[in-house]
Amino acid sequence: MLVLVWVWIFLSVLAIVAYNVLSFYWLSPRHIRRVMESQGISGPKPRFLIGNMKEMSSLVATTTCKDMTFIDHNIVGRIIPHYVLWSKQYGKRFIFWVGSEPRMCLTDTNLIKEFFIKHSNHSGKSWLQQEGTKHFIGKGVLMANGMEWYHQRQIVSPAFMADKLKNYAEYMVQCTNEMLDSLSEALRSSGSTEVEIGQYMVQVTAEIICRTAFDSSYEKGKQIFETLTQLQHLCSQANQHLYFPGSRFFPNKYNREIKSKKKEMENLLKEIIASRKVRVGTSQQSDLLSLLLSETNKSKSKKGFKIDVQMVMDECKTFFFAGHETSSTLLTWTIMLLASNTEWQCRVRAEVLHVLNDGQTPLPEQLHKLILLNMVINESMRLYPPAFPFPRMFFDDIKLGDLDIPKGLSIWVPVLAINHSEDIWGKDANEFKPERFVDTQTFTTGKLFMPFGMGPRTCIGQAFALREAKIVLALLLSRFSFTISENYRHAPVNVLTLKPKYGVPIHLKPLSS
Numbered sequence: 001m002l003v004l005v006w007v008w009i010f011l012s013v014l015a016i017v018a019y020n021v022l023s024f025y026w027l028s029p030r031h032i033r034r035v036m037e038s039q040g041i042s043g044p045k046p047r048f049l050i051g052n053m054k055e056m057s058s059l060v061a062t063t064t065c066k067d068m069t070f071i072d073h074n075i076v077g078r079i080i081p082h083y084v085l086w087s088k089q090y091g092k093r094f095i096f097w098v099g100s101e102p103r104m105c106l107t108d109t110n111l112i113k114e115f116f117i118k119h120s121n122h123s124g125k126s127w128l129q130q131e132g133t134k135h136f137i138g139k140g141v142l143m144a145n146g147m148e149w150y151h152q153r154q155i156v157s158p159a160f161m162a163d164k165l166k167n168y169a170e171y172m173v174q175c176t177n178e179m180l181d182s183l184s185e186a187l188r189s190s191g192s193t194e195v196e197i198g199q200y201m202v203q204v205t206a207e208i209i210c211r212t213a214f215d216s217s218y219e220k221g222k223q224i225f226e227t228l229t230q231l232q233h234l235c236s237q238a239n240q241h242l243y244f245p246g247s248r249f250f251p252n253k254y255n256r257e258i259k260s261k262k263k264e265m266e267n268l269l270k271e272i273i274a275s276r277k278v279r280v281g282t283s284q285q286s287d288l289l290s291l292l293l294s295e296t297n298k299s300k301s302k303k304g305f306k307i308d309v310q311m312v313m314d315e316c317k318t319f320f321f322a323g324h325e326t327s328s329t330l331l332t333w334t335i336m337l338l339a340s341n342t343e344w345q346c347r348v349r350a351e352v353l354h355v356l357n358d359g360q361t362p363l364p365e366q367l368h369k370l371i372l373l374n375m376v377i378n379e380s381m382r383l384y385p386p387a388f389p390f391p392r393m394f395f396d397d398i399k400l401g402d403l404d405i406p407k408g409l410s411i412w413v414p415v416l417a418i419n420h421s422e423d424i425w426g427k428d429a430n431e432f433k434p435e436r437f438v439d440t441q442t443f444t445t446g447k448l449f450m451p452f453g454m455g456p457r458t459c460i461g462q463a464f465a466l467r468e469a470k471i472v473l474a475l476l477l478s479r480f481s482f483t484i485s486e487n488y489r490h491a492p493v494n495v496l497t498l499k500p501k502y503g504v505p506i507h508l509k510p511l512s513s
């Protein structure tokens with residue numbers, strides 16, 4: 001009798017699992033496809049489990065296998081060739097499949113605004129995205145959904161208030177001056193004028209986030225950054241197998257390595273946390289880490305949300321990643337643009353020297369006056385957006401403009417294509433022309449420009465990132481002039497952020513000489 005009960009339980013569990021797998025991988029995608037096709041929206045035919053992943057990766061492999069012949073900013077066909085192909089075949093709104101997840105491409109300005117602003121409560125990061133980043137940044141604010149996201153955002157927001165940013169500016173200046181000193185030293189010791197500037201930008205942004213968010217030095221944070229980068233690469237390789245049910249449990253090379261790297265990183269984070277726990281409560285520190293730690297000391301909040309040590313670590317990983325990868329990319333591309341457009345470099349330098357006076361210690365109120373520099377930064381983010389908003393999945397059936405959107409469909413906004421669209425920016429959309437940003441009103445009205453996302457989930461570090469970019473660039477411009485090296489190979493690639501594949505070698509000349 002007992003055996004029969006066990007067999008019955010086993011078969012019931014098996015039936016539930018089978019139904020869920022069937023529903024997730026077949027019934028629900030089929031339903032979504034039917035609903036969208038009935039509204040005239042179609043796309044390339046997906047394959048079972050892998051969707052259109054194979055076509056996408058082979059298209060990208062073909063377009064990125066070679067360098068571009070000259071510094072051409074027309075990079076849409078290189079970075080998102082599938083968008084170019086499918087929008088021609090199926091129109092601007094089309095559906096493609098990442099594994100079993102259907103994503104609808106959306107380029108219509110009004111619908112994008114409606115989607116990000118009005119429907120953020122009904123949408124969020126999908127299971128596939130969360131699984132893909134789980135071992136790398138965990139369930140921090142970037143990947144959380146619903147009330148979990150809301151509470152986390154409330155907790156970390158004070159670290160990005162205006163008064164905190166003012167304090168951070170001092171660290172930013174200090175870290176930048178140290179980086180510029182090490183640049184001077186590198187030139188002196190090597191006897192060469194050439195440096196790969198990207199690595200200096202990675203270092204300075206890492207140093208800044210370590211000191212401002214975690215009150216730790218780069219030396220301490222360095223190991224974390226290295227482990228995080230290794231994890232990022234391992235996870236992106238392992239993600240190619242995520243479309244198969246249960247693939248994360250396979251004891252393959254990636255999963256084993258991911259497990260051990262994750263442990264290594266969390267041990268490092270635990271060390272930082274333990275050393276800070278001693279100080280929390282005794283000091284007036286209000287950086288990100290102390291805000292998080294003081295939350296762990298509280299008993300349950302009103303809504304039952306409690307932050308534990310794992311959550312603190314996930315938040316730290318999120319900020320280590322989000323707080324420096326994007327910023328270093330922005331700085332590197334901007335330097336590439338200024339190094340290959342020396343007329344603009346001279347104009348911005350003249351502004352910097354005029355506004356900063358001694359050029360050594362930019363004050364927050366002076367940064368607001370760097371209008372030309374701001375225009376250059378915007379133009380850089382338009383041509384080479386460092387990050388794109390993640391696709392968002394609808395968790396309810398909703399109406400978006402004229403469309404009935406079924407639950408389970410994700411929206412993908414091709415920011416790069418929008419930023420390079422001739423319909424929006426004019427015939428010179430692929431040229432470097434910072435003057436298009438002279439009139440800031442343009443962007444609050446017609447044009448869609450969203451380097452930091454939009455709506456309630458907009459980038460929490462936007463003001464931080466812009467302040468940091470202005471300080472680093474202003475100080476660099478006030479100490480050096482630079483030109484692009486003949487060794488520069490123009491080869492943008494998308495590896496979570498949009499990066500120059502071989503870095504950016506430039507020739508530097510100290511201004512005093």
Ligand code: HEM
Pocket residue numbers: 141142143153318319322323324326327330385386387388389390391450451452453454456457458459460461462464465
């Ligand atoms: C040039 C620099 C940066 C760019 C272009 C950028 C861009 C973005 C974008 C597009 C999003 C939205 C993602 C989405 O909608 O899925 C985002 C979110 C986020 N960013 Fe940034 N970011 C930058 C710098 C920073 C910095 C310096 C920090 C922290 C110190 C930061 C922390 C975050 C966090 C925590 C989120 C998640 C917000 C949420 O979901 O509520 N970012 N960023």
